[in-house]
Amino acid sequence: MWLVLCSANDISAQWAYHGLKRRGLDPLEMVYAEALPFSLSWEHRVTADGASINLTLPDGRLIEGGSIKGALNRLIAVPSLQVGHSPDGEYATQEFSALFLSWLYALPGPVINRATPQGLCGQWRQTSEWVWLASRAGLPVPAFKQSSNDLINEAVIERRLFPMGTPTRTLIVINGTVCGAGVPDVIREGCARLSELSGTALLGVEFVQKSDRDWLFASAMPMPDMRYGGEELLDRLASILLGEQEQSQEGKAARVSPDSLKSRSSFSTSASL
Amino acid sequence: MILLCGIPTEPPLALVREALDESGVPYALFNQRQFSIMEMEFEVSNGGKVGGSLRVNGSRHRLEDFTGVYIRLMDDRVLPEVKNEPADSQMRLRCRVLHDALTRWCEIAPTRVVNRAAPMGSNSSKPYQAQLIQQYGFEVPETLITNEADLVREFQRTHKGVIYKSISGMRSIVQTMTEEDDERLELIGWCPTQFQEFVEGMNVRVHTIGDQVFATAVHTEATDYRYAYRQVGDSAELTECELPDELREKCVNLTKGLGLAFAGIDLKITPDNRVYCFEVNPCPAYSYYESNTGQPIARGLAKYLAGN
Numbered sequence: 001m002w003l004v005l006c007s008a009n010d011i012s013a014q015w016a017y018h019g020l021k022r023r024g025l026d027p028l029e030m031v032y033a034e035a036l037p038f039s040l041s042w043e044h045r046v047t048a049d050g051a052s053i054n055l056t057l058p059d060g061r062l063i064e065g066g067s068i069k070g071a072l073n074r075l076i077a078v079p080s081l082q083v084g085h086s087p088d089g090e091y092a093t094q095e096f097s098a099l100f101l102s103w104l105y106a107l108p109g110p111v112i113n114r115a116t117p118q119g120l121c122g123q124w125r126q127t128s129e130w131v132w133l134a135s136r137a138g139l140p141v142p143a144f145k146q147s148s149n150d151l152i153n154e155a156v157i158e159r160r161l162f163p164m165g166t167p168t169r170t171l172i173v174i175n176g177t178v179c180g181a182g183v184p185d186v187i188r189e190g191c192a193r194l195s196e197l198s199g200t201a202l203l204g205v206e207f208v209q210k211s212d213r214d215w216l217f218a219s220a221m222p223m224p225d226m227r228y229g230g231e232e233l234l235d236r237l238a239s240i241l242l243g244e245q246e247q248s249q250e251g252k253a254a255r256v257s258p259d260s261l262k263s264r265s266s267f268s269t270s271a272s273l
Numbered sequence: 274m275i276l277l278c279g280i281p282t283e284p285p286l287a288l289v290r291e292a293l294d295e296s297g298v299p300y301a302l303f304n305q306r307q308f309s310i311m312e313m314e315f316e317v318s319n320g321g322k323v324g325g326s327l328r329v330n331g332s333r334h335r336l337e338d339f340t341g342v343y344i345r346l347m348d349d350r351v352l353p354e355v356k357n358e359p360a361d362s363q364m365r366l367r368c369r370v371l372h373d374a375l376t377r378w379c380e381i382a383p384t385r386v387v388n389r390a391a392p393m394g395s396n397s398s399k400p401y402q403a404q405l406i407q408q409y410g411f412e413v414p415e416t417l418i419t420n421e422a423d424l425v426r427e428f429q430r431t432h433k434g435v436i437y438k439s440i441s442g443m444r445s446i447v448q449t450m451t452e453e454d455d456e457r458l459e460l461i462g463w464c465p466t467q468f469q470e471f472v473e474g475m476n477v478r479v480h481t482i483g484d485q486v487f488a489t490a491v492h493t494e495a496t497d498y499r500y501a502y503r504q505v506g507d508s509a510e511l512t513e514c515e516l517p518d519e520l521r522e523k524c525v526n527l528t529k530g531l532g533l534a535f536a537g538i539d540l541k542i543t544p545d546n547r548v549y550c551f552e553v554n555p556c557p558a559y560s561y562y563e564s565n566t567g568q569p570i571a572r573g574l575a576k577y578l579a580g581n
Binding site for chain 1: 318319371380398399407424441443
């Protein structure tokens with residue numbers, strides 16, 4: 001069994017589900033985030049033999065960890081438990097979040113992307129960190145400055161490198177390969193490096209393009225609209241999930257920090273570290 | 274130059290400050306409660322170079338000059354200076370963006386940071402962290418998370434004792450399951466709950482800082498020694514102890530493997546010398562152990578921050 005884990009309104013995941021089904025992933029189960037907290041039965045174990053998960057969904061479907069061969073994971077967060085703002089409600093949300101991180105991390109087989117503490121479908125990062133990583137990956141980046149005088153409430157407004165509405169082009173990286181044609185080598189290689197540095201097997205990288213040759217990094221995310229990757233992405237996803245191609249960034253214990261980069265010999269820009 | 278961040282009177286920060294004073298290593302203070310007299314900015318230039326400045330009451334420090342940073346931040350939303358401010362107050366926002374600038378810089382700063390925020394995240398889910406801990410060769414107690422009372426009863430039958438505790442870091446007090454708990458077990462249907470086999474043995478808290486190791490044995494009858502007085506009416510007794518070299522190395526590797534520079538590792542060593550690891554605390558309140566045993570943990574931390 002393979003899983004597509006997503007929100008009910010994730011059109012991109014629906015598209016991938018049908019594409020993967022056409023490519024022979026069978027049985028392929030679509031599991032909606034909104035239903036998961038209300039599963040009839042949860043059984044998540046951590047033993048000397050490793051971690052396991054068995055759950056019965058509200059519609060009666062049984063998800064047995066032992067029969068899972070891989071998953072496309074598009075879960076962002078635990079959906080609202082509709083318990084209001086009581087202390088118990090906050091506690092329950094924290095508990096479910098901790099449970100989700102653990103059982104998603106424990107899923108057997110290739111998981112794209114595997115859960116991390118900074119995001120259930122891969123690590124979400126602040127703009128400053130993405131710019132720093134993109135720059136180290138060799139991508140052209142705009143200057144970035146953050147100040148305590150900015151007075152931007154980031155809980156409400158996302159810090160962006162370019163104003164909202166600026167036309168961008170999104171590239172999809174899967175397993176170190178950029179999907180699509182017409183991408184300069186330096187951008188293609190930079191995106192692959194960014195995927196590696198961020199430990200994110202499936203990564204969307206957004207650029208502002210002033211001309212065919214003038215690309216500037218705008219943002220990156222572990223849950224991109226996969227439709228930008230087209231049929232090529234579906235072919236590669238299917239290949240990874242079917243086990244025909246090894247997943248390059250499992251995300252297990254993936255961490256990139258200035259400390260871990262110090263030991264990387266493949267980067268020539270580490271003089272400042 | 275070292276940067277100490279938090280509230281200076283809070284014991285872990287106060288102790289490391291004393292240690293730096295003793296050794297004559299210069300430091301600057303990011304005193305959270307004085308956020309109104311601080312300004313900070315940083316930039317990322319092409320090539321990934323990170324620079325910037327911190328101004329404290331008019332005196333300016335280049336961020337590039339900080340060779341070590343110790344973060345012991347309290348939740349800035351509940352600082353006495355802002356806790357009664359309305360949600361949309363400028364003072365509250367000013368406080369938030371300053372802290373945000375600090376934590377964002379720390380994530381990418383090319384210096385020793387104790388500890389960066391991202392790797393600290395493993396502690397937000399105990400069973401997740403347990404899976405990571407296993408990868409570093411430690412045993413972890415058998416764990417069941419479920420919303421099914423029958424599975425818990427079956428789990429109880431296969432273990433001599435069972436404890437329960439939160440899955441996340443919230444309300445994290447370990448309790449032993451009793452007959453009274455059995456009567457309300459059906460309530461877990463509302464929210465999956467974590468149960469664990471009770472492991473007999475001696476609690477050992479290990480603080481690792483870089484390659485330095487400080488081990489403290491904790492003697493108590495309480496299920497959760499942090500709450501020993503509440504649980505058994507008497508405080509836990511703490512004594513310094515020595516670990517075998519192999520175990521010291523495993524603790525150091527675990528800390529580094531989780532991406533941490535400083536950690537408080539909770540171990541239990543069974544009568545037949547099996548070593549279980551329960552948790553790795555990425556922001557340990559080491560002062561409790563230091564004040565009870567005299568172990569020079571703060572000095573070790575100061576040494577690490579100074580680059581030694």
